[in-house]
Amino acid sequence: MTHTALPGHPHIAYRGQDLFIEDLPVSALAQAHGTPLFVYSQASMQSALAAYQRGFAGRQVQICYAMKANSSLALLQFFARQGCGFDIVSGGELERVLAAGGDASKVIFSGVGKTRAEMQQALQAGILCFNVESEAELEVLNDVAVAMGTQAPISIRVNPNVDPKTHPYISTGLKGNKFGVAHERALATYQRAAALPGIRVTGIDCHIGSQITDATPYLDAADRVLDLIEAIEAAGIAIHHIDFGGGLGINYNGDTPPAADDLWHQLLAKMDARGFGDRQFLIEPGRSLVGNAGLCVTQVLYLKPGEEKNFCIVDAAMNDLPRPAMYQAFHGIVPLQARAETPQVYDVVGPVCESGDWLGRDRTLAVHEGDHLAVLSAGAYCMSMSSNYNTRGRAAEVLVSGHSAHLIRERETAADTFRGEKLLPAAPL
Numbered sequence: 118m119t120h121t122a123l124p125g126h127p128h129i130a131y132r133g134q135d136l137f138i139e140d141l142p143v144s145a146l147a148q149a150h151g152t153p154l155f156v157y158s159q160a161s162m163q164s165a166l167a168a169y170q171r172g173f174a175g176r177q178v179q180i181c182y183a184m185k186a187n188s189s190l191a192l193l194q195f196f197a198r199q200g201c202g203f204d205i206v207s208g209g210e211l212e213r214v215l216a217a218g219g220d221a222s223k224v225i226f227s228g229v230g231k232t233r234a235e236m237q238q239a240l241q242a243g244i245l246c247f248n249v250e251s252e253a254e255l256e257v258l259n260d261v262a263v264a265m266g267t268q269a270p271i272s273i274r275v276n277p278n279v280d281p282k283t284h285p286y287i288s289t290g291l292k293g294n295k296f297g298v299a300h301e302r303a304l305a306t307y308q309r310a311a312a313l314p315g316i317r318v319t320g321i322d323c324h325i326g327s328q329i330t331d332a333t334p335y336l337d338a339a340d341r342v343l344d345l346i347e348a349i350e351a352a353g354i355a356i357h358h359i360d361f362g363g364g365l366g367i368n369y370n371g372d373t374p375p376a377a378d379d380l381w382h383q384l385l386a387k388m389d390a391r392g393f394g395d396r397q398f399l400i401e402p403g404r405s406l407v408g409n410a411g412l413c414v415t416q417v418l419y420l421k422p423g424e425e426k427n428f429c430i431v432d433a434a435m436n437d438l439p440r441p442a443m444y445q446a447f448h449g450i451v452p453l454q455a456r457a458e459t460p461q462v463y464d465v466v467g468p469v470c471e472s473g474d475w476l477g478r479d480r481t482l483a484v485h486e487g488d489h490l491a492v493l494s495a496g497a498y499c500m501s502m503s504s505n506y507n508t509r510g511r512a513a514e515v516l517v518s519g520h521s522a523h524l525i526r527e528r529e530t531a532a533d534t535f536r537g538e539k540l541l542p543a544a545p546l
């Protein structure tokens with residue numbers, strides 16, 4: 118039987134006419150669990166993580182999975198068992214980490230809008246580091262820590278003003294972005310931090326954006342961060358760890374990002390050359406650990422020929438997979454069982470009442486009503502960005518390892534989507 122691997126998707130391949138994830142035909146999973154269904158390959162996540170581990174071999178590193186990419190408990194549990202920490206951006210994410218058995222002392226807390234309550238929660242849990250994103254946040258964190266009789270370990274997230282050359286919505290390291298402290302203000306902010314009784318400076322942090330497919334912006338940002346460390350340490354403030362954020366891209370549509378180990382060999386060579394190679398490193402990868410480990414399986418409901426376009430209407434929609442609607446993002450779409458027929462060109466769209474509810478445009482497919490399709494590269498920023506729009510329950514999720522499949526999230530019912538809502542009292546308001 119011929120095996121045809123899907124480019125960029127280790128462990129997802131056609132065996133003959135059938136799409137397999139690891140050693141399971143995806144159609145059997147659709148049969149067993151219904152659609153829409155997210156399916157993840159554990160081996161893919163393992164190999165993505167191994168590439169980072171190879172890149173850092175012999176170095177001191179803590180990999181903090183950026184769980185916003187996919188925060189399903191079982192995935193968090195998988196990464197925790199591999200020794201990963203987590204990059205969180207809310208108190209809710211911290212609760213998830215703890216519910217999954219993650220170690221709070223390996224958690225770093227990013228985000229421009231941390232509330233006092235979230236700061237207290239994270240201090241109580243004993244997280245590794247707050248990545249502080251403004252001078253105002255620094256003062257509030259100091260107040261909260263002093264009131265609790267403790268010190269908050271911090272890095273300042275520095276905005277290096279480097280263009281990551283990605284979609285403007287996911288670029289974070291440019292002057293016009295809301296993230297981080299401007300490079301020019303960073304030294305003064307560190308000096309203020311060092312003088313505050315509730316703050317303990319431990320590191321420096323930089324994250325320039327997401328879906329970055331070129332090493333150059335990382336190398337440029339590294340130079341700017343290393344310049345700053347020299348200035349900060351010359352001012353008598355020790356920087357114990359260097360956090361380089363996440364952002365490494367994946368192959369959605371022929372993209373060719375550097376492999377994680379190659380990228381880190383290049384970056385560490387720069388660190389070595391400038392005398393920083395023996396520091397403790399933190400990184401915050403999200404998409405590159407889970408993105409190409411996941412599929413969203415959907416069933417074709419109707420084929421609708423149109424005057425200008427043919428529509429392939431499927432049961433997954435923008436509420437399940439918002440990236441195409443939000444960023445005009447491309448996700449590959451392939452049939453679970455290839456048909457030897459003349460294909461046609463379709464827009465693959467969902468049932469949601471928005472013209473923006475499309476998953477793929479102008480796709481060449483040989484499909485019949487009732488067939489199943491897989492939307493590729495759906496492991497990152499799909500389930501975690503899903504919603505209940507149109508009172509659609511969230512999809513189920515399955516994790517596959519070899520011949521085994523484990524249901525890690527049940528499909529939400531309509532009633533699940535309005536739990537917690539209250540009807541009006543009997544008397545008019």
Ligand SMILES: Cc1ncc(COP(=O)(O)O)c(C=O)c1O
Binds near residue numbers: 327365
């Ligand atoms: C602060 C921070 N760290 C890490 C990440 C993870 O990024 P990615 O999923 O692109 O690796 C993000 C998202 O861009 C982020 O905002």
Ligand SMILES: N[C@@H](CCCC[NH3+])C(=O)O
Binds near residue numbers: 287327328440498
């Ligand atoms: N949600 C974005 C990535 C955001 C990165 C978070 N800072 C995407 O789907 O590509």
